[in-house]
Amino acid sequence: MKSFSFLIALITLSLTATAQTQKPMLYGSNWMAITGKPMAATAGAMTFQSGGNAVDAACAMLAATCTMWDTLSWGGETQVLIYNPKTKKVIAINALGVAPTGATTEFFKSKGYDFPPEYGPLAATTPGTPGGLIYMLIHYGTLSLEKVLAPAMQMAAGYAIEAQAANSMERGKALIKQWPYSKKVFLPHLGEKREAPEGGEIFVQKDLLQTLAKMVNAEREALKKGKSRKEALMAAYDRFYKGDIAQEFVRGSKEQGGLITMQDLANWKPIEEEPLMVNYKGIEAYKLKQWTQGPVLLQALNILENFDLKAMGYNSSKYIHTVYQAMNMAFADRDFYYGDPYALPAEPMKGLLSKDYAKQRAALIRVDKNDAHVGPGNPYPFENKNNPYINLLKTRGFEMDSTKRNFAPVHDLGNNSLKADYEDRLWRGTTSIEAADKEGWVVSVTPSGGWLPACIAGNTGIGMSQRMQSFVLDSALNPFNVVAPGKRPRVTLSPSLFLKDGKPFLSAAVQGGDTQDQNLLQFFLNVAEFGMPVQKATEAANFNTNQLWLSLGGTKSSDRAPKPGQILLNRNTSETVRAELKKMGYDLSFAERTSGPINAIYFDWKHGSLWGGSSNHGEDYGIGW
Template identity: 30%
Template sequence: MHRFFVLCGVLFMTAAADAQSPQAGYERSGAMRNQSRSVVMARHGMVATSHPLAAQAGLDVLKAGGTAADAAIATNAMLGVVEPMSCGIGGDLFVIYWDNKTQKLYGLNASGRSPYNISRKTFADKGLSEIPSDGVLSWSVPGCVHGWEELRGKFGNQTLAENLQAAIATAEEGFPVSEVIAGGWKSSVPSLRDWPDSTATYLIDGERAPAVGEVFRNPNLAKSYRQIAEQGPAAFYRGPIAKEIVAFSERNGGYFSLKDFADHTSTWVEPVSTNYRGYDVWELPPNGQGIAALQMLNLLEPYDLKKLGHNSAETIHLFLEAKKLAFADRAKFYADPDFEKLPTAELISKEYARERAKLLDRNKASVDVPAGNPRLETCDTVYLTVVDKDRNCCSFIQSIFNGFGSQVVPGNVGFAMQNRGCLFALDDMHLNRLEPHKRPFHTIIPAMVTKDGKPWFCYGVMGGDMQAQGHVQILLNMIDFGLNVQAAGDAARVMHTGSADPTGSPANGSGTVHLEAGVSDEAVAALRAKGHKVFRSRGGYGGYQGILIDGQQGVLQGATEPRKDGAAVGY
């Protein structure tokens, strides 16, 4: 069965072509009258993420002299407290970092691996044709804490204890739960009730999620953070936290061993890029899906999208067909490069895009698009971005995958474990097949854009399969249609579902097109005429944060997702 995960909000769908969002009772002044808020401007440093308390924690670190790396860790640690369904130290992270001193981009893959003691035979013996999306069988080793230390050790100037100080205090004293987060929390109550430690950690009186504005405390998470602050990553991978997770796994039919944790490592990788209309767009190579955004951009570049019109039927159709082509390749070729030689360079080449573009029909929606042959002869998440006073730039994404991950809090650690292991395929011939000590395919991807060799835009869009689609739409809005960083995120989005996925699930015909209310009725009718299955939908379109670096003025321009609780803050 095809897996479709909406990680950043519940998707509500209606067949009505004229469904519209409530309109504000006023019109903003200024050039962008439909913008949700003004672009945040600052000269020295800036943080943008999905919760104001987390953004403020990062800003405080910047003001105290910390680097973008230090502030990113502080921001992420706070998000683990205030947005626990989306992220936390039970999950993984990825980073693209611009170091202004060396004038170089660095990539960090801090994703974890499957247990040594698990295999495809494990699931065959249990009579399972796919890996469950919750419970201990979906676990892989969390890479977050190791990633924090790698990032801090290479680019930080503060201690891990300083980075975690604000998050520890907030976990102990509590925080008022915000609106969007409260909704996501409430939707997970039934699954959290299946696990006693999850119930004790996240549900009030063992029964309900905290209400909007209710103060929530997590003393067990504060204890885990304090152990990491005092002992470093060893507390997580060799000390009390690892031991508690492994003991829980052994009691509940899991396959973790202490060796799985002790042997965990992060990997510094070279970011990869394509040029789109003079801008170099950077992503990380697989096991993530970042190169899907580059493939889509290569397919779209030959078309004059500005002439076709923003969110017109013609522009949306081209976007959808490019997405299908890229995601067909994603389903086949994206996996752990330590286990297979992957054709990454070929997939993101302009030559390969020209070959794949021959399959794109401008008048008809494609059905069941096959993967290409790139070896030519000639999934809940948080995203944050930080820029510091020295113009070091950090594009940072972190997740436990589904809302509350595997739904399992192992003992008294205060956090849920991710369920990334469910993205392995059980097909013996699939590149992303489950094997011991292997990284699964990942949906979470940070991005950065450079212009003339300098950082121009540091951004990301959280939300499972929406992420690569969101990366492309934000850039089209800015580069092709001239929208500023806030308006680019406010604009109505498109999401296509139903492509084949890296677990081996097949494609679903032409898939389903979800549109927000800002897309015109005329565009909806024209897309249906081309054969697209179109619905107006609420929610599920991801969560965007971005910082544009205006080198000429020496100003940072920040934006945050109006579909979330977040904030961009600067000084």
């Protein structure tokens, strides 16, 4: 049976390696622009053609996607990895908003919540995307804000809205009608049978256009006064975070019950960071710090380095089982140890990313069955420290001695939410942006927040973030991610950059909440272990684990609790693999597409060209030249 299974795996890999992709590979020698919306990819192409570099193009795509709603808007957050060809270093930009004044555990618990709410003004952190975009332009871009925002401003003046976004407005109109400024923008046909725009209708956003124009005018006036490019960009920044835009944003938020103050906006700033990195078989994998779930991918790679994955065969039962177990271990650590690195307590990241810690975790993987009781490990000895949370873990229901785990932790079972609701929370929101140019600049972005149905703050046209829901109110769930004013929630947003021989190898990002680093891990292994071209790797069948705490959706613990052993597989999974996984204790579900949607760029140094991949999962689109 084992030899037969291995033969099936080899046949599957062979078919996968030769099968035609549903979308063509993108090729370019000058630049590559890929994102979640065709019109936004066009904005990136326009920016490249007007002389911008990859950072300028990424900012233009970011502005355009924010103007198109659906998966994000201007009041959300932006997470960025940039390869700087001048320094040959990868840098990270943290443009995640913070919890506002008054956002305490006591406040939310007094309203009956187990987590902060998922919609409305109380779900909002401070806006991060405008500040993150301007920071990128100041330090790494070449164009003015006026040029970069030109496509988004044209769209705000009126563009043919995509059916997906228009239908989201119609589906969410019951919530939208609770917020007067959202109702004004999203429901132009109030009182008719269909109150939202139709697909293809010209969608006009006068308030947003005015807000973007105010920022551009601030830049323009500063330049007229002889200010430098940086000073002019900062004038636009200050008008958003300290000037009349901020005043209207705060007024509109408070009118609808929000907590954000002028001081909250003025105090917030984007942060440039050094990313986290691990080396996997000679390839350097870079992720954002533990304020995201990015280190999950790094931890999983460290664990999987202890196995011969290629010999197992692509998506064989043994391969699926091994990767699933590694992901579960990494997510268990994420759920308990990740949080804002700029707030105490300090997360044990040195231990979590230790190769020796990974070997210890890898040794716990059983070859014959799923471990429904896997919990956080103990990384502190790998930092030569004692774990201060041993008693908290025991209270949560975890026994640190894995040989004694013969029960399911009390927090981690008993999810009674409907399957459709659960999967919506698992995949919710976000888009991805990939850009590269012949000078060597590479940008990978996973922006999000303010998705439909969004609460708009006053007459700004700015949809507020919903990222507060990623905090916890119970330290037994995660002592590092308890809500507090001025603190960043631990988010799912997670771009990736990979270097090989000191040069860019792959750039990739994906939307999809808690599935992001699951899909990105498998995408990377598809290329690094199984030699798939980048487009094929974006379309290849992945699998998802539900054995983790959801980061989004619901206000009760039962809405987010893990589902041990649940696995989402591609419908083409063979009956042999299905049967073997069932014997290992897995609860199987299936979908037609389980690949992403992943957007990625591969760097062909032999020919000096860029190869773009954009999966067949959604509306994602790329343009190369």
